Amino acid sequence: MTALQIGALIVVGAGAPLVVLVRDPVRQAFCVGVFGTALALLFFIFQAPDVALSQIVVSTVALPLMILLALAKIREHEEEEEERE
Amino acid sequence: MNRRLRIGLFLGGAALLAGMLVAAVGDLPGFGHYPGPYGILIEETGVAGTSATDLVTAVNFDYRAFDTMGEEFILFAAVLGVAIVLRRRRGERAEDERGDDHHFPGSSSALGALGLALVGPVFVLGAYVVTHGQITPGGGFQGGVVLAAAALIAFLAGEYVAFKVIAPHAMVEAGEAAGAAGFALVGLGGLIFAGTFFANFIALGTPGSFLSSGTIPISNLAVGIEVAGAFLLLWTEFSDQALVVRSK
Numbered sequence: 001m002t003a004l005q006i007g008a009l010i011v012v013g014a015g016a017p018l019v020v021l022v023r024d025p026v027r028q029a030f031c032v033g034v035f036g037t038a039l040a041l042l043f044f045i046f047q048a049p050d051v052a053l054s055q056i057v058v059s060t061v062a063l064p065l066m067i068l069l070a071l072a073k074i075r076e077h078e079e080e081e082e083e084r085e
Numbered sequence: 086m087n088r089r090l091r092i093g094l095f096l097g098g099a100a101l102l103a104g105m106l107v108a109a110v111g112d113l114p115g116f117g118h119y120p121g122p123y124g125i126l127i128e129e130t131g132v133a134g135t136s137a138t139d140l141v142t143a144v145n146f147d148y149r150a151f152d153t154m155g156e157e158f159i160l161f162a163a164v165l166g167v168a169i170v171l172r173r174r175r176g177e178r179a180e181d182e183r184g185d186d187h188h189f190p191g192s193s194s195a196l197g198a199l200g201l202a203l204v205g206p207v208f209v210l211g212a213y214v215v216t217h218g219q220i221t222p223g224g225g226f227q228g229g230v231v232l233a234a235a236a237l238i239a240f241l242a243g244e245y246v247a248f249k250v251i252a253p254h255a256m257v258e259a260g261e262a263a264g265a266a267g268f269a270l271v272g273l274g275g276l277i278f279a280g281t282f283f284a285n286f287i288a289l290g291t292p293g294s295f296l297s298s299g300t301i302p303i304s305n306l307a308v309g310i311e312v313a314g315a316f317l318l319l320w321t322e323f324s325d326q327a328l329v330v331r332s333k
Contacts, residue, residue, distance in 0.1 A: 001116050049222035050141040053214065057230040061237065062316060065323070072327040 008042040029067040033060045136289035137219040137298040145224065146304040150283040154268060157308060161265045164315045171322040177330050192243035200242025208235035215309035219298040225305035229264075229312025236317055240324065248324075257317045264311025271304050 036059020218224025
């Protein structure tokens, strides 16, 4: 195993708990995107470019966007509830 | 259940899991020492057998194309499920998408300019990844998501209406269905012309050239359209819920 591979493993291993430790969902959506990029780099370093390509798009674009849109919907729903009260 | 009991239960379970993980990792083959026969076999015979220089694509769309079809329909069914769950229900109304009524705040002019400048290049990148799956890393799935992202960038640039024009709901739905059906038809073609479902029934051509690998580029194109449609439909459903659908 090369130093680059060990480094990538450490970054991913340390990054995953960090994403969980961020408690604000909006910030978490961004953190998960950055973490996904690190994971894609890991796949690339371990010579799996096909997987890395899917990982980049799914984790940096598709997933954070869905989380953000879901949060927007929840927030709007809460505002409507408050207006009613 | 009190706190101390819960923590005790967690610590016991965690210790057990850690022990089993350590034991399992100890039995793994050494790093870089692949013990199975299939990888080595495909490495030696794959290029001659399929003319694809990207052997990952060769495996996905030729050797185990049947599995890939199953995966494709998992995506299809999953997006269908989202569309059903997020449909407009009774007691909900849609705001006028073209009017000023929707809640979308738009974006800054810097983000708008950057987004609109990126739409074209990202689209070309997606088309490249879809069509060159047999030669270089990538293929229908990866390229399809990039293609969907190209339309999404227009949305992020603050052009919600333009997003709806680039990716109208009916076209996205039709694309998703046609792509899924197209891939299944490639398999059926193998059954008709070569006697086996998903047999590669088109001339293989020279390895490394654009028009090579028989049915693999056609499968990639079908999957690319399906995946782009699936992701766009997914994002449309989510963004409509967040921006357009309101309770009465």
